[in-house]
Structure formats: structure tokens, C-alpha cells
Amino acid sequence: MQLWVTTLCENTSSGMGFAGEWGLSVLVEFGGEKVLVDTGFGDSIINNAAACGINLQDIEQVVISHGHVDHTGGLRPLLQKTRKKVYIYAHHRVWDNKVSVRSAGKGSACRYIGIPYRLEELKGLGALFSYSVEPVWLNKYMVTTGEIPQVTSFESMDKDLFLNTEEGLVPDSLCDDQALIIKTGKGLVLILGCAHRGTVNTMLRAREVTGVEKIYALIGGTHLYPAGREQLQKTMESIKNFGVEKIGVSHCTGLPAAAALLNEFPDKFFFNNAGTRVKL
Numbered sequence: 001m002q003l004w005v006t007t008l009c010e011n012t013s014s015g016m017g018f019a020g021e022w023g024l025s026v027l028v029e030f031g032g033e034k035v036l037v038d039t040g041f042g043d044s045i046i047n048n049a050a051a052c053g054i055n056l057q058d059i060e061q062v063v064i065s066h067g068h069v070d071h072t073g074g075l076r077p078l079l080q081k082t083r084k085k086v087y088i089y090a091h092h093r094v095w096d097n098k099v100s101v102r103s104a105g106k107g108s109a110c111r112y113i114g115i116p117y118r119l120e121e122l123k124g125l126g127a128l129f130s131y132s133v134e135p136v137w138l139n140k141y142m143v144t145t146g147e148i149p150q151v152t153s154f155e156s157m158d159k160d161l162f163l164n165t166e167e168g169l170v171p172d173s174l175c176d177d178q179a180l181i182i183k184t185g186k187g188l189v190l191i192l193g194c195a196h197r198g199t200v201n202t203m204l205r206a207r208e209v210t211g212v213e214k215i216y217a218l219i220g221g222t223h224l225y226p227a228g229r230e231q232l233q234k235t236m237e238s239i240k241n242f243g244v245e246k247i248g249v250s251h252c253t254g255l256p257a258a259a260a261l262l263n264e265f266p267d268k269f270f271f272n273n274a275g276t277r278v279k280l
Contacts, residue, residue, distance in 0.1 A: 003184055003280045004029040005191070005219055008048045009040025009074065010250045010274040017051045018275030019044045023070035024221055024251045026191050027054065030182055033139045036062045037180050037191045037220070039074030046077055048274050061087045061138055065193020066177045067094030070251075072115045079125035088122075089144060091176035092131040095119065097164040098172060110162075110169075135209045145178045145205045148197040154234045155198030158226055179220075181206045186245075187214030189280060194221040194252045200238045217246035217280055219272055225254025232257055236264050246280060248272035 007014075009025035023041035027034065027049075036059050039045055049056050059082060065071055072094070079086060098114035119129070130136070135146040161172040174196040182189040188206050195202050199222045203215055218239070224232055239247065239261075247265055249258050250272040262269045270278070 001031055001184075003182060003189060004277065005189070005248075005280060006052055006054065006277040007250065007272050007274055008036075008045040008052070008054070009038075010272065010276075012273045014273035014275035018273075019047050020274055022251075023073065024193060025071075025074060026220060027059075028142065028180065028182060028191060030184070031139065031141045033142065034058055034060070035138055035142055035180065036078075038063070038065050038071040038193050039078050041070045041073040043074060043077040044274065045074045046081055051275060052277060056081050057084070059086060061089070063138070063144055063178070063180050064088060064090035064094055065179060066091075066174055066196060067096060067098055067115050068194070069113050069116050071193055072117075075115075075122055075127070076117055076125065079122065079127055082126065085126045085128055087128050087130060089130050089132070089136050089138070091133060091147060091178060093176040096172070096176070099162050099164045099169070100160055101162055101169065102160050110164075112164075141183050143181050143183075143209060145181060145202060145209060147175055148177060148179075148201050148205045150197055150201055151204060152198055152200050152234075154231045155201055158196065158223070179206070181210060183210060183212060184216060184280065186280070187216030187243075188212050189217040189219065190215065192218065192220035192222060195223045199224070199235055203238065203242055215242045215244050217248070218244055219246070219248040219250075221251035221253060222249055222257070223252045224257035225252055227257060232260060236261065239265070244268065246270070248276070248278065
């Protein structure tokens with residue numbers, strides 16, 4: 001069986017006819033099943049799907065990796081396009097009041113970065129939300145990681161991300177962060193949203209969920225742009241030890257980390273831009 005992975009939204013474009021947009025959305029086609037991981041920031045998935053010759057009305061299942069706007073903003077355009085019931089799998093904490101607090105001059109700027117729509121609106125457009133902390137098998141080949149335990153000592157949460165609660169701002173542990181696992185004959189293929197809980201933690205979780213040791217490919221956001229030298233180095237060591245053969249990074253990886261991965265894995269690395277379509 002052939003596994004096709006098509007990136008419908010990413011920060012940069014792979015070529016003419018494809019729109020770059022900060023965010024991520026990846027379509028997985030395998031064993032007659034089609035699953036969309038995230039929906040990007042806005043409506044770029046509509047243009048880019050058309051440019052790829054992909055009919056979004058075929059989409060019946062969407063996995064939300066976490067509740068940030070750059071991964072959920074395309075939900076309304078997608079549902080308006082499909083005009084039918086679509087199952088959406090997520091952690092219930094995707095609806096947390098998520099904010100980013102970053103230094104700005106002499107003070108700091110607090111900005112809402114959560115899902116930009118009300119649940120009632122999305123339900124009215126056909127969204128059927130299914131929440132789970134545990135892994136969910138979408139079919140016999142694809143399963144979500146569910147909530148990802150933080151077990152490594154070198155992967156930590158982004159210090160700029162908070163939840164706006166009645167008690168004030170509290171650090172966001174991104175417990176809603178998850179990835180999609182595809183079981184193939186070559187090993188596991190992981191589709192990462194942002195890997196806020198850590199790329200290596202996500203790989204460890206994939207092994208735990210499936211009982212499969214071999215991880216064949218990593219595709220998506222690795223959230224290495226804020227990583228220090230130690231985290232980046234240990235992540236690359238882990239990728240090597242896990243025997244990963246394909247590395248297609250995107251979005252929150254950041255150019256310095258992507259360049260380091262390219263240098264370390266020149267025969268395995270590819271830039272995963274909007275419009276990239278690969279057969280694995």
C-alpha cells in the first residue's frame with residue numbers, strides 16, 4: 001500500500017500556485033482512508049488543496065494536534081467547503097483560553113492564540129467533536145497519541161505560553177498536544193502538529209501506543225525554534241538512535257534547527273512546505 005502525505009498549509013510555499021501561511025495542515029491518505037491533521041491558520045488549505053487536485057469534500061476525519069489558532073483557524077473554511085458532518089478528534093483541553101505573553105519594549109504583550117471560533121458555530125457547520133485523553137484508533141492503520149507524557153529531561157514547555165484563568169495567568173502545559181501515528185510496513189510514520197510536549201517524548205509515546213519500535217518518518221512541526229543547543233543535539237541523537245529514515249520538518253521547527261537537521265541527516269531530510277506531496 002502507498003502512503004501519501006500532502007501538506008496543505010505551512011509557513012512557506014513549495015512553488016507557484018501554493019500559498020504560504022503561518023500554521024500547519026497535513027493530509028494523510030493510506031489504505032483507502034483520508035485523515036486531515038490540523039487545518040492551518042485561515043483559508044490557505046482551500047487554495048492549496050485545489051492546486052494539488054485534492055477534493056476536500058472527501059474529508060470525513062480531522063485530528064486537532066492542539067488548540068492554537070494556527071492549527072485550528074481553518075476549521076470554519078473547511079466545514080464551509082465540505083458542507084457535511086466531519087468527525088474532529090481532539091483533547092478536551094483544546095478549548096482552554098490560550099494566550100501568548102511576549103516581551104514588547106518595556107512591558108509585555110498578552111495575545112489570545114486559542115481556537116478562534118465558538119463551539120456552537122462549528123457544530124452548526126457540521127463538526128462532530130470527539131474528545132479523548134487516551135489514544136484513539138481512527139482505522140486499523142492510524143491512531144492518535146493521546147496525551148503525551150513528558151519523560152525526557154531536556155524537553156521543556158515554551159515559557160511564553162499561558163492559560164488565562166479566573167485566578168490569572170498560569171503556564172500552559174499543553175496537555176492537549178498530540179500527534180497522528182500511521183502504522184506502515186516500513187515502521188511508524190508520525191505527523192507532528194507542533195510537538196509542544198517534545199519531539200522525542202512524542203516518538204516514545206508512539207512506540208508505547210503501538211508496540212512498534214521502528215519509527216520510519218517524522219513529518220511536521222518539531223517546535224525546535226526555541227530549543228537550546230543541548231535540546232537540539234539530544235533530539236538529533238534520538239532521531240539517529242530511533243533509526244528514522246525520512247525527516248520532513250515544517251512550521252515551528254525554525255530555520256536554524258532545520259539547517260542543523262539537514263546538515264546532520266542530508267540523505268533523509270526534506271523541507272516540508274505547503275504543496276509538498278510525498279509517497280512513503
